[in-house]
Amino acid sequence: MITKHQLSIDFPEYEEKIHALKVESAHFRKLFDSYDVLDHEIYNIESDADPKSDDVLNKLRKDRVRLKDEIYTFLKNN
Incomplete structure (x- = not known):
């Protein structure tokens, strides 16, 4: 099954902090928005809505990691 990797699901222990930092920190907001895009x-x-080569997909996955x-x-240190 293909799913999105939402930060609040991947880091449930930081869910409240994620929401607060999106408002309080321009740097975090930029990181969050970049991750979301x-x-x-x-x-x-992955869902074939915008097919690309495996090389492109693998590079994007590495960038996401x-x-x-x-x-x-950032979450741990702030």
């Missing part, structure tokens, strides 16, 4: 793009490719790691570090 990237996740949506990956979802569209790097961005998620950055978001997690």
Whole structure:
């Protein structure tokens, strides 16, 4: 099953903090928005709404993991 990788689901222990930081921190909001756009793009490719090569999909997945790691570090440290 193809699903989106929402941060509030992936990091349920930080759900309230995610919502607060989206309002309070421009940097976090930028990270969050970038992640959301990237996740949506990956979802569209995986669901064949926007077919792309496996190389493109794999690069986007790696980018999403790097961005998620950055978001997690931000959540832990703020």
